[in-house]
Amino acid sequence: MTGGGFSDTLTGLRAVVATGLVEAENSETFRFRHALTCDAVRSEMLPPDLAALARAGAEAVQAAQPDACELAAGLWASGGREGQAAALYVRAGQQARRRGALQTAGLLLRRAIALAGDEPAVRNEAEHALLEVLAATGQTDAALALGERLLASGETLVRLTLAEVAVEAGRWQLAADQLEEVFTDCPRVGVLAARIAHESGDPDAARTVAEKTLEAAREEEAWPVACEALEVIGRAARLTDLGAAREAFAEAERLAAAHALPVERVSALHELGTIDLLANGSIDQLTQARTLAAEAGLLALVATLDVQIAAALIHRDPSAALGYAECSARLAQRLRMDRLRATALFFAAAVHADARRTGPMECCIAESLALAPEDHDVNAGIWGAVRAQVALLADDIEAAGACLDIAMEHLRGNPTTTPAPTRGLWALVRTVQDRDAVAARQETAPATVNWENQALLGYAEAVACGRRGAVHEAEERFSAADAAMARLPWWQQRVRMLLADDALADCWGDPVQWANEALAVFRARGDDRLVARARAVLQRAGAPIPRTGRGSTPVPDSLAPYLLTSREMDVLSLAAEGLSNSAIARRLVVSPRTVETHMSHLRTKTGTGSRGELVAILNSGGSQL
Numbered sequence: 190m191t192g193g194g195f196s197d198t199l200t201g202l203r204a205v206v207a208t209g210l211v212e213a214e215n216s217e218t219f220r221f222r223h224a225l226t227c228d229a230v231r232s233e234m235l236p237p238d239l240a241a242l243a244r245a246g247a248e249a250v251q252a253a254q255p256d257a258c259e260l261a262a263g264l265w266a267s268g269g270r271e272g273q274a275a276a277l278y279v280r281a282g283q284q285a286r287r288r289g290a291l292q293t294a295g296l297l298l299r300r301a302i303a304l305a306g307d308e309p310a311v312r313n314e315a316e317h318a319l320l321e322v323l324a325a326t327g328q329t330d331a332a333l334a335l336g337e338r339l340l341a342s343g344e345t346l347v348r349l350t351l352a353e354v355a356v357e358a359g360r361w362q363l364a365a366d367q368l369e370e371v372f373t374d375c376p377r378v379g380v381l382a383a384r385i386a387h388e389s390g391d392p393d394a395a396r397t398v399a400e401k402t403l404e405a406a407r408e409e410e411a412w413p414v415a416c417e418a419l420e421v422i423g424r425a426a427r428l429t430d431l432g433a434a435r436e437a438f439a440e441a442e443r444l445a446a447a448h449a450l451p452v453e454r455v456s457a458l459h460e461l462g463t464i465d466l467l468a469n470g471s472i473d474q475l476t477q478a479r480t481l482a483a484e485a486g487l488l489a490l491v492a493t494l495d496v497q498i499a500a501a502l503i504h505r506d507p508s509a510a511l512g513y514a515e516c517s518a519r520l521a522q523r524l525r526m527d528r529l530r531a532t533a534l535f536f537a538a539a540v541h542a543d544a545r546r547t548g549p550m551e552c553c554i555a556e557s558l559a560l561a562p563e564d565h566d567v568n569a570g571i572w573g574a575v576r577a578q579v580a581l582l583a584d585d586i587e588a589a590g591a592c593l594d595i596a597m598e599h600l601r602g603n604p605t606t607t608p609a610p611t612r613g614l615w616a617l618v619r620t621v622q623d624r625d626a627v628a629a630r631q632e633t634a635p636a637t638v639n640w641e642n643q644a645l646l647g648y649a650e651a652v653a654c655g656r657r658g659a660v661h662e663a664e665e666r667f668s669a670a671d672a673a674m675a676r677l678p679w680w681q682q683r684v685r686m687l688l689a690d691d692a693l694a695d696c697w698g699d700p701v702q703w704a705n706e707a708l709a710v711f712r713a714r715g716d717d718r719l720v721a722r723a724r725a726v727l728q729r730a731g732a733p734i735p736r737t738g739r740g741s742t743p744v745p746d747s748l749a750p751y752l753l754t755s756r757e758m759d760v761l762s763l764a765a766e767g768l769s770n771s772a773i774a775r776r777l778v779v780s781p782r783t784v785e786t787h788m789s790h791l792r793t794k795t796g797t798g799s800r801g802e803l804v805a806i807l808n809s810g811g812s813q814l
Contacts, residue, residue, distance in 0.1 A: 191245075210222060210226050240267065241268070244264070244269075244270065247270070247273075265277065272304075272308045274304050275304040276301075278297050278301035279315045279318060282322070285297060286321070289451030289484070289486075289487075290485065316335060321353075324350065329524065333351065349381075352364045352367035352371065356385070361389070364385055368382065368385070375409075376418070377411070379399075379401060380406075380414050383402060392424075393425070395425050399419075399425070400418075403415055403418040412453075415444055416445050416457060419440050419441035420441055422437040423435075423436075423438040424460070428608065455487060458474060458477065459490060459493070459494060462475035467638055468640055469676075470501060479491060479494040488520060492524065492529055496529065499537075500536055504680040510539075511540040515537055517533035518530050521533060527561060531560040532557075535557045535574065537549075538554050539574040542575045542582070543578060545582065565603040566603055568599040569597075570596075570609070573592065573593055573597075573600075576595075577592035577596065580592055582716065584722045586687070587622075593615040596611050597611070597615050612632075612639075613637075613641060613642035616645065617645045617648050620653055621652060621687055626649070630650065643670075643673065644673040645670070648674075648687075651697075652688050652691045660695070660697045664697050682703070685703040685707060703726075704724075707722075708723045712778070720778050721778070759777060760777070764788070765807050788800070788803075
């Protein structure tokens with residue numbers, strides 16, 4: 190930069206290090222101790238000197254480190270050479286996109302556009318690159334606005350990119366309209382046509398087009414397109430053959446890794462995660478893909494992954510499921526991805542339904558339907574995952590069956606939907622109700638690529654076997670299904686109670702043990718109607734019903750001097766939660782009068798005169814003795 194020799198440069202460095210203004214970082218690198226020192230040095234230089242030095246710096250950087258485009262671009266801009274700076278910012282933006290740093294890529298490309306000035310070719314290249322970045326990060330509206338502006342200026346080739354933007358946003362009709370105006374035959378066109386065919390409900394056509402596109406992409410070494418074609422092949426296979434789907438997604442991941450395509454690799458990992466989710470309910474790979482997607486700035490993919498993780502956690506960790514669903518809804522709102530937001534909202538509604546929070550549940554349902562009133566997947570989710578769940582919690586099997594029937598009508602409207610557990614639950618309820626049970630199980634059979642559907646269908650087959658007297662086969666079917674459903678303990682108990690009466694009537698399984706186990710689970714959650722269901726099973730079996738008077742809350746040592754019973758501790762703990770006597774009675778499955786008696790004994794034993802004083806005794810750990 191200075192034109193001086195090594196010896197002169199070293200002498201100058203010794204001087205500034207001695208002053209403490211500069212420090213040696215290693216044998217080749219020195220830096221100012223404080224950024225303000227650097228600013229002070231600059232402020233003492235005349236603008237022409239500073240510009241000349243910046244230009245010399247840009248030339249030195251490009252000679253020594255040709256790939257340091259961003260650093261060189263900044264120096265050219267400081268040196269007044271904006272055209273050269275813009276061209277290098279375009280290269281820097283493309284470099285950032287290739288390594289998956291999409292947010293950085295967008296920032297650099299916007300700088301290039303701002304500096305391009307009288308360089309229309311540079312500006313055009315920057316805008317086309319920015320369009321692809323906007324599409325990849327889910328900024329659909331911004332991408333479409335830029336694309337329309339480019340079209341207005343005569344850039345007709347941008348239609349293909351606009352079609353890709355629309356596909357990423359799930360705006361399938363817009364994508365098809367744009368693709369109709371693309372008069373060229375290339376792998377990019379083929380893969381978009383395959384994705385549109387899959388979304389239109391024709392997986393066979395999608396697979397055929399994708400396989401042809403994959404062959405062409407390999408010949409042209411268009412590796413990003415090849416990865417995308419493999420994903421379409423995998424999605425089509427995923428409906429019936431998880432092994433074939435996993436193979437396609439794994440090949441996409443290998444291709445992306447081999448050709449340094451981080452965005453395509455994250456997308457393939459996401460698809461592999463969906464296979465794990467369907468095969469065994471695991472979300473490990475989905476959470477790994479989410480981390481990578483967030484690091485790469487793939488916001489649309491992050492929102493999609495959040496909603497899939499939420500779906501997996503509803504019966505496993507409801508509070509975590511709600512967190513993921515709400516994050517997805519917020520992000521989808523930011524990105525104007527209405528269909529995804531509607532999906533996230535109905536999963537949030539499902540969590541509220543499970544917790545019997547009717548108000549928030551109905552708000553989420555209303556918002557979801559306002560965003561996607563005609564969407565089959567959204568309506569199927571609302572009826573199958575929300576309304577049916579409410580009915581099951583109320584132990585209203587007839588209402589649950591009616592809700593599931595509506596959900597299935599919507600699922601039939603979109604044959605490419607990933608098989609949801611609604612299908613298996615519908616077949617089970619139909620079998621229990623003895624309504625076209627054989628046809629229901631046959632229709633559900635292809636959906637057993639989803640482990641939960643497979644388990645639910647296994648329960649249904651157990652009921653059917655028991656009814657025809659095949660007791661041994663019924664027990665085998667039940668055991669296999671029940672072992673799988675053990676991953677979701679509460680849901681396992683609820684499903685057992687759906688078929689307990691059949692097991693009693695046809696003398697298979699151990700419905701008495703199921704009911705006893707279910708009683709403890711349902712009481713702990715306060716599922717009063719389901720507690721009654723389990724007690725009814727025991728009553729019909731002629732088995733003893735565990736006394737509800739024996740409490741489950743241990744008396745802490747600090748309260749031992751009060752001589753409280755565990756049942757009195759049950760009542761006191763629920764009172765501390767703010768429950769009324771009638772609510773406590775429902776939770777403990779006793780009469781309100783019994784609760785009043787326990788409260789009276791508690792006041793007598795503790796010498797307190799009010800509910801508030803009782804709660805204070807509990808909260809103080811007995812320190813008020």
